[in-house]
Amino acid sequence: MSEPAALDDPLRTPPENPDEPPRAAFRWASLPSAIRRFMPQSWAQLITITIAIVSLAISLITSQSQTQRQLRQQLTDTLDRRMAITLEIQKLNVERLTATDPQLASALQNDLGILGAQDYALIAHAADIARQIPDEVEWMDYSILANGFALAGDLENAERYYLETIGAVPSDFAEQWARNGYAWFLYSQPARIEDGRAQYEAIITLINRIQVDEELRRSYLVNAYKSWAQSEANIGNLERVDEVLQRGCEVATSSEMARVRDALTFDLNQLWTLVYQFFGAGRAPQCEVGSG
Secondary structure: OOHHHHHHOHHHOOOOOOOOOOHHHHHHHHHHHHHHHHOOOOHHHHHHHHHHHHHHHHHHHHHHHHHHHHHHHHHHHHHHHHHHHHHHHHHHHHHHHHOOOHHHHHHHHHHHHHHHHHHHHHHHHHHHHHHHOHHHOOHHHHHHHHHHHHHHOOHHHHHHHHHHHHHHOOOHHHHHHHHHHHHHHHHOOHHHHHHHHHHHHHHHHHHHHOOOOHHHHHHHHHHHHHHHHHHHHHOOOHHHHHHHHHHHHHHHOOOOOHHHHHHHHHHHHHHHHHHHHHHOOOOOOOOOOOOO
């Protein structure tokens, strides 16, 4: 160390009185007594301090828990208001499509635009609340958020929350429903149709490993194939519709219970007929016993 630095160092400055100990040494010597002044001097003081600390911790935990409960209630209320707006939008859409008066149709379209903006605002607000209380959010909450963002055209946030939904499901049974919504979302994007098909294949795999009665499993599988076929019909792929419904037909006709078999094949045939009628494609194929 250089000489100027040594002179500036208070630890090296000699005491005014040679018989006095250095100031730094005095400070260090007094430190233990200073610490002792802050330490409890008896068991009674120690117990009092401990109780105060525990009470403070409990108070903080209780306050945090209460805040989380309040936010959870806000999330529920916000999603409920959003669902009410969704129902109103559906109602106005029907009125707009059936309106014969151009002015009325225009007014309804304007109302739909306002409600759509309110719907998106509620979804965005609900998402903000959900980010604050991730441990309190259920998979169905994420599903509602994903659906809301998808309907609003916010594809980035929709994708995020569909994946959050799948990641939060508690069982294979719930996961197949979560993936069904995600598949619908993917089919709405022309560049991601194959990803949507992969989701439906994943749903079939999930249903096949669920621990459930075999007849009930067949019902789940047929419903999954029907959803898949509807997605293919929405993009105009009639060939894929036939392929998917034929796979569903094989499941339906494998049932050993006539009542179940008849109900499942009826549902498949009804959808097949409606799709062909919509496309004006002639007579639809039919799922019949023995065709599987």
